[in-house]
């Protein structure tokens with residue numbers, strides 16, 4: 001396990017993933033009934049962009065830093081930026097929320113947050129970062145076991161983020177297995193899988209596998225910051241969202257073009273479609 005998310009915190013891929021997660025949580029919170037946010041590969045929870053790791057790559061400069069002072073923010077970014085502003089009260093961007101901190105801050109008293117991280121050091125830091133919030137539980141185990149270990153939940157409403165490091169060649173297949181397990185254990189689970197856009201052949205297989213999954217409906221949202229013809233680097237990233245809540249597609253129709261314009265490096269683009277239509 002070499003991957004450390006601190007090197008990548010706040011980059012374009014994090015911004016896409018965290019904005020979409022913040023919207024799913026906001027749409028779930030429209031109803032009073034409680035829900036649970038699960039995160040199988042949770043990372044540290046929060047990040048210091050001026051710390052050693054993030055400073056070494058500077059990836060956040062082409063991500064969140066570009067949006068921090070933007071004057072054309074769509075309304076659907078409000079929740080995400082409220083969290084960021086609360087973490088950086090003096091107006092200077094330094095601290096960045098990982099998916100755990102975002103879920104912790106955007107959920108309500110009646111909701112729960114169940115986090116899992118396998119890296120022993122990052123897991124300990126995650127525990128420390130989440131300390132003191134009785135609604136949050138941190139597990140230090142195998143992320144691929146999360147659907148079987150934690151679903152179904154008593155609340156009957158759940159968002160599961162699957163966000164592995166993609167260090168190993170079987171991780172796209174494991175995402176599909178985890179999706180199918182989640183749906184079979186609790187059919188209405190909203191499952192959001194993040195993936196890098198790099199290897200077109202591998203992705204083709206991934207999309208085919210997803211299309212044959214047992215998800216009742218599956219939305220695909222992608223953001224490109226480089227031309228897709230440039231296979232030498234991360235050209236962008238995407239999220240597939242099973243059981244995407246009503247209203248998300250319309251919000252993303254506004255959000256994705258804005259992100260493509262704001263975060264483009266050599267060439268910005270976006271895609272939004274259904275891999276499985278209802």
Ligand SMILES: C[S@@+](CC[C@H](N)C(=O)[O-])C[C@H]1O[C@@H](n2cnc3c(N)ncnc32)[C@H](O)[C@@H]1O
Nearest residue numbers: 005041042043098099118119142143163164165
């Ligand atoms: C992309 S990062 C997660 C970022 C986080 N979800 C966020 O958005 O803030 C992936 C994390 O998965 C952890 N990890 C790697 N293999 C794992 C496994 N088999 N089970 C659980 N966690 C794992 C890594 O240590 C790393 O912290």
